[in-house]
Structures are given as structure tokens and as C-alpha cells.
Amino acid sequence: xxxxxxxxxxxxxxxxxxxxxxxxxxxxxxxxxxxxxxxxxxxxxxxxxxxxxxxxxxxxxxxxxxxxxxxxxxxxxxxxxxxxxxxxxxxxxxxxxxxxxxxxxxxxxxxxxxxxxxxxxxxxxxxxxxxxxxxxxxxxxxxxxxxx
Numbered sequence: 001x002x003x004x005x006x007x008x009x010x011x012x013x014x015x016x017x018x019x020x021x022x023x024x025x026x027x028x029x030x031x032x033x034x035x036x037x038x039x040x041x042x043x044x045x046x047x048x049x050x051x052x053x054x055x056x057x058x059x060x061x062x063x064x065x066x067x068x069x070x071x072x073x074x075x076x077x078x079x080x081x082x083x084x085x086x087x088x089x090x091x092x093x094x095x096x097x098x099x100x101x102x103x104x105x106x107x108x109x110x111x112x113x114x115x116x117x118x119x120x121x122x123x124x125x126x127x128x129x130x131x132x133x134x135x136x137x138x139x140x141x142x143x144x145x146x147x148x
Contacts, residue, residue, distance in 0.1 A: 027142050031055040032062040032077035032089055032121065045130055061085025066096040073142040079106035090118050101140050103133065
């Protein structure tokens with residue numbers, strides 16, 4: 001039911017609730033790479049494009065971060081890390097995160113069946129094509145995110 005509020009010149013809906021409308025959140029990305037410059041550059045770019053980013057330099061730190069904060073929508077991990085193989089980070093992500101999309105970053109070859117077998121959504125080859133990464137993230141947005 002709409003009613004006119006005298007003195008304001010406007011209409012209001014009498015059935016509108018005063019409850020706050022939930023604000024969609026920014027998608028969350030965990031970036032795992034021991035190459036500091038590349039990791040920070042990717043994090044800055046994704047942040048500027050509307051993503052919340054967390055960056056870590058090794059596999060153990062990535063696992064601790066996922067244990068502490070299981071709300072990552074995406075995990076982008078390098079294959080070769082100083083302490084763990086990136087595949088171990090992928091396995092931990094499947095254990096610890098619900099429905100996260102996973103990208104493996106590598107300058108090395110991977111077996112053709114490996115992405116499917118390990119549940120890797122994308123393999124990003126170095127040198128990175130950041131536009132391609134962003135396009136993949138945008139193709140698979142979390143249900144409760146703002147559009148970026």
C-alpha cells in the first residue's frame with residue numbers, strides 16, 4: 001500500500017520493512033606464491049577490480065589461512081612452493097573450503113588428466129595472462145558477491 005507523505009511531495013510503501021538490506025560482499029581470493037613481486041602485483045590488481053585478497057608465500061601458510069578463514073571463494077596457488085607442492089594446497093582447499101574455485105599457477109607442464117583428477121578448475125601458465133584470470137573469476141562468481 002503506497003501512501004503520500006504530506007509536506008514531502010513523495011510516496012512511500014507502507015509495507016516496507018525497516019530491516020537493513022544485506023549488502024553483497026566482495027569475492028575473496030587466496031593467492032599462494034613464493035614470488036613476492038608477482039603475488040603482490042596480482043593481489044593489487046584483483047583488489048582494484050573488487051576482490052578481497054589474502055596473499056601468502058608458502059603452502060603451510062596457505063593451509064593455516066584456510067583453517068583460520070574458510071570463506072575463500074577462490075584459491076590461486078603456484079605449483080612449486082618452497083615447502084609444499086601446490087597440489088597439496090589444492091587438496092587442503094578441498095578439505096577446508098566449501099565450493100571454492102581453484103586455479104593452479106605454473107610455468108611447468110601438468111599431466112592432461114591432472115586438473116580433473118585433483119579438482120583444479122583452471123591451470124594458469126606463466127607468464128600470467130591476468131585478463132584471462134579475471135575473466136575466469138568473473139565467469140564463476142560466488143552467489144552472494146557483488147558484481148565486479
